[in-house]
Amino acid sequence: MPRPDAPPPPPSGPPGASRGIGAGMLALTSAGPLAQVALLAVAALVLWVAWQVLEPTPDKRLVIATGPEQGAYDDFARRYQPLLQAQGVRLELRATEGSGENLALLRDAGSGVHAAFVQGGAVTPADAGSDGPQVMSLGSVAIEPLWLFYREDSARRLAAGVAPDKLAQLAGWRIDTGPKGGGSGPLFWQLAAAGGLPAQAAGADDAVSGVLKLVQGQADALALVSAAEAPLVQYLMHTPGVQLLGLAQAEGHARRFPFLRALTLPRGTVDLAADRPPQDLPLVATTATLAVRTDLHPALVQLLLQTARQVHGQPGWFQRAGDFPQPSADELPLAPAAERYYRHGPPWLQQYLPFWLANFVDRMWIVLLPLLAALLPLSRILPPLVTLRLRSRVYRWYAHLRAIERALEEPDADFAALRERLERLDLQTENIGVPLSFTNELYDLRGHIHLVRKRLLARVAGAAAVPAAEDQPAAS
Template sequence: MRRLTLLLLAIRDLLVSAGPVLLLAVGLLAAAYVWLDPQPPKTVRLATGPEGSAYAGFGQRYAQALAREGITVQLVPTEGSVANLQLLQDGDVDVAFVRGGSGAAPVVANASAAASGTAAVTDPNESIQSLGALFYEPLWIFVRSPRGASAPRAPGTLAQLKGLRVNVDQSGSGVPALMQRLLKASGLDAGDVRLSELDAPAAAQALQAGRLDAVVLTSAPQSAVVQRLLRMPGVAPLELTQADAYTRRFPFFRTVTLPRGVADLAADLPPHDVTLLAATTSLLTREQTHPALRQLFAQAAQTIHSRAGWLNGAREFPNTRTSELPVSPEGDRAINGTPAFWQRYLPFWASNLVQRMWLVIGGLIVLLLPLSRVVPPLYTFRVRRRVFRWYARLRQIEARAQDPRVARTALLDELDELDRVANQIAVPLAHADELYALRDNIDTVRQRVLVQRSEGA
């Protein structure tokens, strides 16, 4: 029992001695935790695209990936890339799929000052970052063959669309504005082509029914509408003979090849290689989005987009080479770096806490190491004080012993009481010599009082 008492007293003394340092460390850690906010919110909003689109399909896969880490992804359907970017700029979503070339130009903040050349220019994409380029999104121009023709008509230039009924998707997809730029570059005015803006599924139905001559859309090959149009009888994708020239005029475009038979090997669709214009779709996020969420999306992209596709080889995506906007640190680490070793062994919440707090913890160690040097002296002081506090009482008794008017018997009773108290003092073995010294000094004073009593007798 006495051994347990000694142990508990030693622990108490150690805690009290180290208390100020521990309180400082806990306070600094709590302040750093609040400031860094290492744990992300449990819900994140992802702008996808129309129902049945490649964006919508990829959104479902991201939702499943983040659900395994306890994060709920709210999928926000939109008309397409431009609508996604607008939602991101307005702060209505946290992450979005955005096609290259969808970004808006910088805006003059003060129209009256613009004339004088002193206007401030604001960039709507200033607070937007990329988590990496994900996949190629071709500009599909599906053309229906003329009635009675044995093979689909496939004009080699956009100028040959003159006079045709062409659907250019919904305005939120960005395709109508993009086609206006392409048609203008090809020498066509707005009235030279009969344009409509049906959604992709309705446009495919109208093309099959003969109410349209061509359908233009941008989507990854995984899109259900693209798959349907590639297999639609009498319809073929337009191969632009001037594709390389367009990539020079519109830097966000590049040429990709749709290999022969990739859609259907048995039916040999398409029957020959097709050169297409394609932009790169990126996963964009806001600077205000929690870094841990950006990290989760960037890591999920490695699994979702790293396989070979119709237009790319394995491990070609995700990448940071084709991003139009600055790449966030989380995206760069996930794509070009190696994961920290603790991410392989710790659950997400723990690895994220370590990653966000390790600099703070290291700084605290550097700060507290010098302060920790005061703990051993404080501990020693507390243990010795338990013994030394009784020397004041002993000095009083010794001083009173010099007065002959004080009864010796009363002094001896006080010394006996002090000795009983000293016998109950619990100290670690390392300080037992100080306790025995106190008892020896009590006995010395007792012997002196006894001598005085015998002489007085």
């Protein structure tokens, strides 16, 4: 019978299993489910804390301010929707009057807007120093020319039939510049002031109303800053009686205003068969910026940039395939996550894993690696502790069994009391709870109790035989 105070034997295992990862896994397996549950609990606690601190998963809802309906920004956002939905993000569109309102919504912490399209030249010094959430750029996503459409009959009536090519020639014309909250009006009147055109108050309730006023003759000209893909631009390009003004001083305007660039709409670009336009037209253009609040989750920044690459990376009238998005940040600072994207591309894990899983690993690896490094030693330390604890449930009863055995050797031993103690001990050991892997320890204890019982019965029988032997001579 083993000594009750003897230390528990070490877990058995193959040679060399006491070192390295194999030893930890062997010990963890032999320790039973309790050690495994303990390790999992520690890992779950660490992961929960890391989850709260690192926020590895962003919200699955994104609100973007688009500008007027049927405009270029509205068209862009609608093309974003199915691509983001495929990644589990629901994109909600917020129609606005234009870039001015978009910036205001981004800076309003309670607006619920996370991203917006902003026209170049719309950011003022006052915006840069305003209170509220700061706004950062994800880069330029499209070229936005200043489209100056005019009616042919207005040119015949107001300019003696001469097609205008300078802003100063539009003096006295009824010029619509879109809604007050849009970016077309502020940009046009900046150029008009530099070009000698007096300012006037003329604007529509929305971009669609401005187009209708031009087509119906209620306006002589319309200034519209928008991407070439915008439905309204495409509509006016093919409207009879409406022409596009080529700005002869385009290069001069671009030199004066740093957020502008001079470009050319080549002859026949709109319609080769109809030869529209009939000659190269010089234009000035700004760029559309995809802006976000600084507190937007970095994973959503990455996802927005990848979506922008699919939507804006196609060739167009003024760009080649892959030109957009590009990391230009003339007026708004470039977001750090966007800078990493332009420098290194999308995370390589997203080439092999779904977006959410790749983002989780990318955000959590800084915790997962130290956690793995900590769990390996714990897998060697914790199982022996658990083994000792489980065996102590059995071994502590050996102290009682040895006390009974020692009392049995006393000359004046009370066999009846010792038998009662032994039976009570046997009954108590029936309720010891141990995993199946430790039942051999329990059955060893039960076997040792049985051995002591046999010894006790032998002592009782021996004690009863001694008086009987002493009485036999007297009887004879």
